[in-house]
Amino acid sequence: MNRTVLDLWVGIFVAIGIVALLFLALKVGNLSSAHLSETYVLQARFDNIGGLKVRGPVKSAGVVVGRIVDIKFDTATYEAVVTMDIDGRFRFPKDTFASIYTSGLLGEQFIGFDVGGDEKMLKAGDTVTKTQSAVVLEKLISQFLFNKAAEGQETK
Amino acid sequence: MVLSDDILVDIQDLHFNYDGRPVLQGINMKIPRGKVVAIMGGSGCGKTTLLRCIGGQLRPTGGMVRLEKHRVCEMSQTELYGLRRKMGMLFQFGALFTDMTVFDNVAFPMREHTDLSEAMIRDLVLMKLEAVGLRGAHALMPGELSGGMARRVALARAVALDPMLVMYDEPFAGLDPIALGVIGQLIRKLNDALGATSIMVTHDVHESLMIVDYIYFVSQGRIVAEGTPDEIRASTDPFVHQFVHAEVEGPVHFDYPAPSVVQEFLSGGARG
Amino acid sequence: MTVDRIWRLGFAARFMFAVLRYSGASFRRLPLTLREIYFSGVLSLLIIIVSGLFVGLVLGLQGYETLQRYGSTEALGVLVALSLTRELGPVVAALLFASRAGSSVTAEIGLMKATEQLKAMDMMAVHPIARVVAPRFWGGVISMPLLAALFSAMGVLGGWLIGVVFIGVDDGAFWSQMQSGVDFRYDIWNGVIKSFVFGIAVSLIAVFEGYDSVPTAEGVSRAITRTVVTSALTILALDFVLTSFMFRGTS
Numbered sequence: 001m002n003r004t005v006l007d008l009w010v011g012i013f014v015a016i017g018i019v020a021l022l023f024l025a026l027k028v029g030n031l032s033s034a035h036l037s038e039t040y041v042l043q044a045r046f047d048n049i050g051g052l053k054v055r056g057p058v059k060s061a062g063v064v065v066g067r068i069v070d071i072k073f074d075t076a077t078y079e080a081v082v083t084m085d086i087d088g089r090f091r092f093p094k095d096t097f098a099s100i101y102t103s104g105l106l107g108e109q110f111i112g113f114d115v116g117g118d119e120k121m122l123k124a125g126d127t128v129t130k131t132q133s134a135v136v137l138e139k140l141i142s143q144f145l146f147n148k149a150a151e152g153q154e155t156k
Numbered sequence: 157m158v159l160s161d162d163i164l165v166d167i168q169d170l171h172f173n174y175d176g177r178p179v180l181q182g183i184n185m186k187i188p189r190g191k192v193v194a195i196m197g198g199s200g201c202g203k204t205t206l207l208r209c210i211g212g213q214l215r216p217t218g219g220m221v222r223l224e225k226h227r228v229c230e231m232s233q234t235e236l237y238g239l240r241r242k243m244g245m246l247f248q249f250g251a252l253f254t255d256m257t258v259f260d261n262v263a264f265p266m267r268e269h270t271d272l273s274e275a276m277i278r279d280l281v282l283m284k285l286e287a288v289g290l291r292g293a294h295a296l297m298p299g300e301l302s303g304g305m306a307r308r309v310a311l312a313r314a315v316a317l318d319p320m321l322v323m324y325d326e327p328f329a330g331l332d333p334i335a336l337g338v339i340g341q342l343i344r345k346l347n348d349a350l351g352a353t354s355i356m357v358t359h360d361v362h363e364s365l366m367i368v369d370y371i372y373f374v375s376q377g378r379i380v381a382e383g384t385p386d387e388i389r390a391s392t393d394p395f396v397h398q399f400v401h402a403e404v405e406g407p408v409h410f411d412y413p414a415p416s417v418v419q420e421f422l423s424g425g426a427r428g
Numbered sequence: 429m430t431v432d433r434i435w436r437l438g439f440a441a442r443f444m445f446a447v448l449r450y451s452g453a454s455f456r457r458l459p460l461t462l463r464e465i466y467f468s469g470v471l472s473l474l475i476i477i478v479s480g481l482f483v484g485l486v487l488g489l490q491g492y493e494t495l496q497r498y499g500s501t502e503a504l505g506v507l508v509a510l511s512l513t514r515e516l517g518p519v520v521a522a523l524l525f526a527s528r529a530g531s532s533v534t535a536e537i538g539l540m541k542a543t544e545q546l547k548a549m550d551m552m553a554v555h556p557i558a559r560v561v562a563p564r565f566w567g568g569v570i571s572m573p574l575l576a577a578l579f580s581a582m583g584v585l586g587g588w589l590i591g592v593v594f595i596g597v598d599d600g601a602f603w604s605q606m607q608s609g610v611d612f613r614y615d616i617w618n619g620v621i622k623s624f625v626f627g628i629a630v631s632l633i634a635v636f637e638g639y640d641s642v643p644t645a646e647g648v649s650r651a652i653t654r655t656v657v658t659s660a661l662t663i664l665a666l667d668f669v670l671t672s673f674m675f676r677g678t679s
């Protein structure tokens with residue numbers, strides 16, 4: 001079998017296609033950062049998760065340390081149970097505080113870990129006990145207005 | 157007249173319909189080994205259809221085609237493909253593969269069906285092309301050939317695997333008298349050189365009379381006359397007479413079947 | 429009329445099984461398929477690269493216009509990348525592929541049928557579906573995802589060119605926002621699956637229309653038109669179905 005010019009072109013074509021795929025995977029997507037290390041699972045319970053979404057980030061000190069993989073509703077306690085995949089390189093103390101934050105005024109919501117001082121670390125499958133629910137903007141605004149109105153009445 | 161094991165193709169009471177319209181209505185033929193047989197008839201009388209029934213590309217609605225000891229119409233696809241390796245067919249318009257060179261066209265059956273080395277194939281192809289006088293044209297594309305050259309390349313391809321049966325569908329159509337004579341001689345020469353049997357469909361009486369061993373005349377789906385060239389020349393049959401002498405008036409009707417003229421115009425008038 | 433359609437659909441289904449059944453030769457004799465990858469893939473490179481670049485440029489411009497009103501121009505990268513990898517890459521590349529490569533496959537097979545080349549092949553004991561149809565089908569199926577990936581990559585580059593080089597969005601923010609917003613498995617891989625499905629659909633339509641065409645000049649030209657129209661409708665309909673399976677509003 002002889003090599004032909006056609007083979008060369010097909011080779012170039014396939015190579016370009018694969019380079020494009022790699023470019024998408026590594027430069028455009030997050031394959032370079034994610035899934036490189038092992039992950040472990042943590043859970044957290046919230047009264048209200050606001051607009052939290054599956055695949056949303058979990059951050060600590062602003063650095064992404066994991067992803068939300070599942071959100072469930074617990075009918076026994078009427079709480080939201082959030083399951084997170086945390087990067088295996090990072091360990092957090094038992095008394096870590098999980099809160100739901102919003103990036104910017106209208107941006108996406110994420111879980112932020114505020115680290116405590118406990119000696120013991122959270123293990124795979126553990127539940128973060130100390131949580132703070134999402135700040136619901138409507139509630140905040142109505143509270144603010146209510147307070148203002150109350151103030152106004154006092155000064156009269 | 158001939159011993160039965162010398163019969164290569166035996167056709168008995170063959171019927172074929174296209175969408176219910178009868179095309180072949182009871183054809184009987186015996187084609188002996190080693191001979192060149194011509195089938196003649198007007199355009200549209202079902203000659204191509206007959207060839208394709210022999211090759212197993214069309215299933216007849218009745219009757220039987222036997223090739224050697226195989227009943228063609230009852231064979232499975234795989235068996236048919238096995239049989240067709242021993243057949244060659246020249247299509248009416250050549251049907252050369254337009255995306256391949258002349259060389260690759262002739263090499264096609266060899267590459268598909270044999271494990272010959274490329275060097276061997278090259279020798280064989282050039283030999284076949286030499287036989288049809290086109291060795292020098294092996295690098296051309298089919299689009300660059302004249303009608304007669306294309307027909308000769310198709311001929312070389314049809315005999316590429318040295319088949320035992322070669323079928324030619326109108327090998328003379330649209331050729332000038334010289335090319336016509338060349339192809340006629342080639343068909344005879346190849347048949348004798350390969351020890352093959354040839355069936356040739358044509359309406360060129362004079363060329364055929366010179367090269368064939370036996371002739372069948374087909375009209376309206378039936379055999380209307382048959383004989384050796386000498387018998388045909390001497391025949392007084394009105395059909396044969398009309399054909400051999402290219403007369404307009406005679407038993408052959410060149411019209412497509414239709415209701416009578418009176419009927420058609422009257423019904424048209426009633427509608428309009 | 430309706431009966432005819434259903435008849436044709438049934439024939440198409442049987443044809444599809446025949447293509448799969450006779451696909452062995454396309455892989456055993458790789459040069460056959462390589463040749464078709466050349467015709468459907470390599471020859472589509474130019475149109476895919478140029479279109480991808482332009483679509484990216486336009487996305488960059490329009491995206492910037494809109495995003496700057498909300499003061500979040502650094503989200504331009506993620507906007508361009510997501511639109512391309514999820515939707516525009518697979519869909520537009522498939523539409524271009526159908527009109528560039530699909531139509532020529534239909535024309536080729538239709539003309540081979542009209543000039544009795546397929547019948548001649550069958551008489552030579554070579555199955556036309558195995559020798560002519562299957563390699564063209566697989567050539568298309570293999571080319572399509574590569575072309576779609578190339579289209580998306582060129583589009584991202586186009587968006588970057590406009591956003592970062594011409595307008596002056598911050599380069600770091602452009603890429604980092606993109607990387608944190610585009611998930612490999614979820615966005616890119618789903619896009620690849622889409623383009624693969626489109627490749628199967630377009631290639632199948634193209635070879636079927638050619639094989640089923642009326643063997644005359646007019647019949648072949650109608651078949652080519654049908655290839656382009658049917659492919660376009662099928663791509664868009666399939667895109668809707670796939671999108672609703674893949675992206676169920678979870679992000």
Ligand SMILES: Nc1ncnc2c1ncn2[C@@H]1O[C@H](COP(=O)(O)OP(=O)(O)O)[C@@H](O)[C@H]1O
Pocket residue numbers: 174175179197198199200201202203204205206
């Ligand atoms: N595919 C087809 N469908 C319907 N009718 C056909 C088809 N092919 C040929 N016919 C009809 O069958 C008859 C015989 O055709 P054919 O065998 O090609 O004739 P010829 O003797 O000229 O080779 C013609 O009347 C033709 O109209």
Ligand SMILES: [Mg+2]
Pocket residue numbers: 203204205248325326
């Ligand atoms: Mg004919």
